Amino acid sequence: MQQRVRGSVEDRYPADPAALLMELERERDMRRHEASDAAISRRAAELGGNGFESDGYLIRPAATVRKILDEANAQHNCAAGFIDKYASDQTDLWLMRKVSDPDEPLVTVEVRGGTVRQAFQSHNRQVTAAQCRFLSDWCEAVGYRMPTGGRMRAGSVARDE
Numbered sequence: 540m541q542q543r544v545r546g547s548v549e550d551r552y553p554a555d556p557a558a559l560l561m562e563l564e565r566e567r568d569m570r571r572h573e574a575s576d577a578a579i580s581r582r583a584a585e586l587g588g589n590g591f592e593s594d595g596y597l598i599r600p601a602a603t604v605r606k607i608l609d610e611a612n613a614q615h616n617c618a619a620g621f622i623d624k625y626a627s628d629q630t631d632l633w634l635m636r637k638v639s640d641p642d643e644p645l646v647t648v649e650v651r652g653g654t655v656r657q658a659f660q661s662h663n664r665q666v667t668a669a670q671c672r673f674l675s676d677w678c679e680a681v682g683y684r685m686p687t688g689g690r691m692r693a694g695s696v697a698r699d700e
Contacts, residue, residue: 565608565612568604568608568619573604575604575622575623575625575626576603576604576605578626578627579601579602579603579604579607579622579625579626580602580603582600582625582626582628582631583599583600583601583602583603586600586631586633587599587600589681589683591676591677591680591681592638593673593676593677594669594672594673594676595637595638595639596635596636596637596638596645596670596673597635597636597637597638597641598633598634598635598636598648598673598674598677599633599634599636600631600632600633600634601618601625601632601633601634604622606634607619607621607622607625607632608622609644610632610634610644610647611647613644613661614644614647614659614660614661614662615661615662615663616647616659616661616662616663618632618647618649621649629651630649630650630651630656631649631650631651632647632648632649633647633648633649633650634646634647634648635647635648635658635670635673635674644661645660645670646658646659646660646666646670646674647659648674650683653682653683653684654683654684654685654686655674655678655683655684655685655686656686658670658671658674
């Protein structure tokens with residue numbers, strides 16, 4: 540496995556053992572969920588028409604297991620725990636970004652049954668008022684519902700940053 544992740548097996552002492560361990564754990568997670576990857580790609584293609592861009596933000600469906608694992612790692616959230624549910628049509632995972640930095644994680648959104656169930660910034664921080672307005676506009680455009688009062692599960696909307 541080291542050869543696949545890092546290259547030569549001759550490198551007996553990695554420069555950063557913690558980084559190697561993280562790479563190996565991510566590879567293990569990918570293997571565990573590889574059966575879900577094709578289903579997730581199919582789901583993302585189906586949901587792609589509900590992507591949205593407005594007010595400097597964009598939102599798109601998570602397209603691969605790797606994207607979900609990367610999101611969970613970068614955001615320090617539980618998105619990886621939804622991989623199998625997303626693959627089996629039980630929930631939808633959306634990735635919200637700034638248009639100016641479309642690859643940088645900003646908000647992870649879970650939609651179930653046409654209703655936003657969760658929308659959090661990194662470390663499960665509440666979305667800002669501007670992010671909440673964007674999510675409301677997106678929901679209105681694609682026919683989803685926001686939680687009553689615009690609240691994303693326990694807690695209130697953070698002030699604009």
